[in-house]
Amino acid sequence: MRAIAWRAGFLAAWFGVCVLIDGARARFASPEPVPLAAPARLEAAPATPKKRVIALTVTAPTDRDRLHARDRVDVVLTASPPRRGTKPLSTVIVPDVRVRTVDHSLETPGDTVVTLLLDPEDAASVARAANEGQVTVAPRTGASPARADDSWTPRCAGRATVRGIDVSKWQGEIDWAAVRGGGVRFAYIRVSDGSTAPDPTFARNWEEARRAGVTRGAYQFFFFRPEEDPEEQADLLLESAGALRRGDLAPALDVEVADGVEPAEIVRRIERWVRRVRRATGIDPVVYTSALSWSTLTENSLRFSKLALWVAHHDVECPNTPGPWRRWTFHQRSAGAEVPGIAGPVDENAFLGSAAGLRRSTLQDQAAAGAAWRRWKRARDRLTQEH
Numbered sequence: 001m002r003a004i005a006w007r008a009g010f011l012a013a014w015f016g017v018c019v020l021i022d023g024a025r026a027r028f029a030s031p032e033p034v035p036l037a038a039p040a041r042l043e044a045a046p047a048t049p050k051k052r053v054i055a056l057t058v059t060a061p062t063d064r065d066r067l068h069a070r071d072r073v074d075v076v077l078t079a080s081p082p083r084r085g086t087k088p089l090s091t092v093i094v095p096d097v098r099v100r101t102v103d104h105s106l107e108t109p110g111d112t113v114v115t116l117l118l119d120p121e122d123a124a125s126v127a128r129a130a131n132e133g134q135v136t137v138a139p140r141t142g143a144s145p146a147r148a149d150d151s152w153t154p155r156c157a158g159r160a161t162v163r164g165i166d167v168s169k170w171q172g173e174i175d176w177a178a179v180r181g182g183g184v185r186f187a188y189i190r191v192s193d194g195s196t197a198p199d200p201t202f203a204r205n206w207e208e209a210r211r212a213g214v215t216r217g218a219y220q221f222f223f224f225r226p227e228e229d230p231e232e233q234a235d236l237l238l239e240s241a242g243a244l245r246r247g248d249l250a251p252a253l254d255v256e257v258a259d260g261v262e263p264a265e266i267v268r269r270i271e272r273w274v275r276r277v278r279r280a281t282g283i284d285p286v287v288y289t290s291a292l293s294w295s296t297l298t299e300n301s302l303r304f305s306k307l308a309l310w311v312a313h314h315d316v317e318c319p320n321t322p323g324p325w326r327r328w329t330f331h332q333r334s335a336g337a338e339v340p341g342i343a344g345p346v347d348e349n350a351f352l353g354s355a356a357g358l359r360r361s362t363l364q365d366q367a368a369a370g371a372a373w374r375r376w377k378r379a380r381d382r383l384t385q386e387h
Contacts (some may be wrong), residue, residue, distance in 0.1 A: 019049055065365050077120075094122040117326035131169035152291035155328060156318035161350035162186065166219065166332065169201045171342050176205075176212035178341025186351060186358060188252055188310075188330075191240045194223035195232040198280040202240055202378065210245075215362060217249025219288060225259035230269045233303050234276035243373035244281055246366040247359070251277050252310055263299040270304065282369045286310050286329065291320035300324060308361075310349075328352060329361070330384060 075094040114296055117357035164186035164315045167174060177186070192198040202218075209216040214339055218241040220233060237251055258266060270287075277285045288310040294300060310330035312321035319331050332351050351358050368378045 024157070026195075048307040066123045077181040094125060097122075098204035107109055115270075152295065152320045152322050154318040155321040156317075157331070157350065157352055159352070160354055161331075162329070162355055163341075164188070164215075164337060165203060165337065166190070166347045166349060167201075167342070169199050171201075171344065171346055173201075174205060174208070176208040176214055179209075179339055182340035184214060184339060184354060186249065186349075188217045188219045188249065188349070191218050191220045191237045192222040192233075194228045196228075197238050198236065198240065206241065210247075214220045215247060215249060217252060217286070219252035219254055219286075219324050221256070222270070223259060224257070224261040224266050224269055226261075228259075230272035231276050234273045234280075236325075236375065238277065238376060239358060240279045243370040244283075244363050244366070245369075246363055248363045250283050250308065250363070251279075251362070252288050253280065255287060255289040255297060255308055258297050263297060263301070266297050267303060274304070274307070276376075279315050280373055281363075282365065282372040283363060284308070288312065288332070289322065291322045294322040354367075 016357045049360055053124070075097055076338055138273070162185050165179070165184050167186040168190035187205075187209050189202055189209065191202050206216060206218070220235055220237045222230075222233060241251065253270065255266075255270065272350040273284055286308045287304055289297075293312075300323045305324035308329040309321070309325045309327070310332065311319045311321055311325075311328040312332040314332070316333070319328060319333070321328050330345055330353055332349050334341050336345040336347040339346050339348075351361075353361070
């Protein structure tokens with residue numbers, strides 16, 4: 001079925017088929033999903049021979065200052081609630097989509113042409129979802145500068161920082177030696193979106209980054225919806241990265257999208273993921289989020305304030321920091337950096353401290369981490385055999 005869907009999406013893109021998606025007229029606002037125009041038209045351009053990526057052009061009303069080229073968005077399906085009095089069910093159809101262009105120069109005031117870059121199979125998924133409910137676009141954490149709020153504080157580095165990046169399949173094949181030569185000293189590498197969508201470039205990036213002398217860390221985009229078990233998501237990260245080695249960064253949890261889940265349940269699910277990863281690695285993981293996302297999703301929970309914070313706030317020197325944290329460790333400061341060895345834009349980050357400080361923040365006791373990982377692996381293998 002997936003092969004058929006892939007071919008259908010590719011052929012539809014190749015011949016420029018337009019898909020009509022129903023949705024109410026609204027504005028883009030982070031972090032909640034926003035409806036596309038009614039009707040919103042998706043025009044699919046063919047993939048290139050070198051890179052099988054489709055450009056979907058969406059005509060929709062937006063606030064001119066809320067969406068920009070190189071932003072990251074999620075394509076979301078919002079279906080009708082199962083019973084009256086409950087919230088609509090939101091499901092991320094295609095996570096982490098790059099905005100290629102944003103064109104405000106249209107004859108219709110307020111309308112915007114937004115071009116998204118999608119795999120052929122993802123394009124087919126969007127087309128199918130249009131028949132099931134309202135398709136929306138949700139700017140990701142850090143896509144727009146966070147609003148000022150009493151619950152968070154802009155915090156400046158106040159000292160030297162170390163340059164880093166975070167990467168996923170959207171960066172294609174990376175020349176890690178060139179990346180290192182360009183001044184990048186660390187990189188967080190995406191393992192997956194949840195437990196069912198592993199990143200196909202992780203294994204290569206994980207090995208090549210270390211070989212090139214770039215300090216590496218693994219991160220996972222976390223889904224809170226009921227069918228995505230926190231332990232299963234953690235297990236995928238642990239299996240993919242293997243036993244951590246001396247000099248590796250702590251695994252990071254990407255907290256951005258609520259999936260219609262209440263704050264108290266979100267906090268419980270984060271706790272389950274953190275507990276699993278801590279036991280299997282022997283170290284505390286890192287939390288990636290923005291001030292606005294943390295306030296909205298967890299109601300500024302204090303339970304994780306002792307974990308290192310990777311804060312997302314683009315194009316600023318002093319990022320808005322969630323209330324529970326007094327300092328940040330990593331700052332994602334741009335989604336459009338140019339780095340040698342990478343074709344196209346990439347997320348740029350800063351580590352708060354010196355190169356020596358970065359080394360001290362990495363895993364030091366490889367033997368203990370290896371023993372913890374092997375205990376996790378044996379327990380997981382036994383559970384798999386029992387089922």
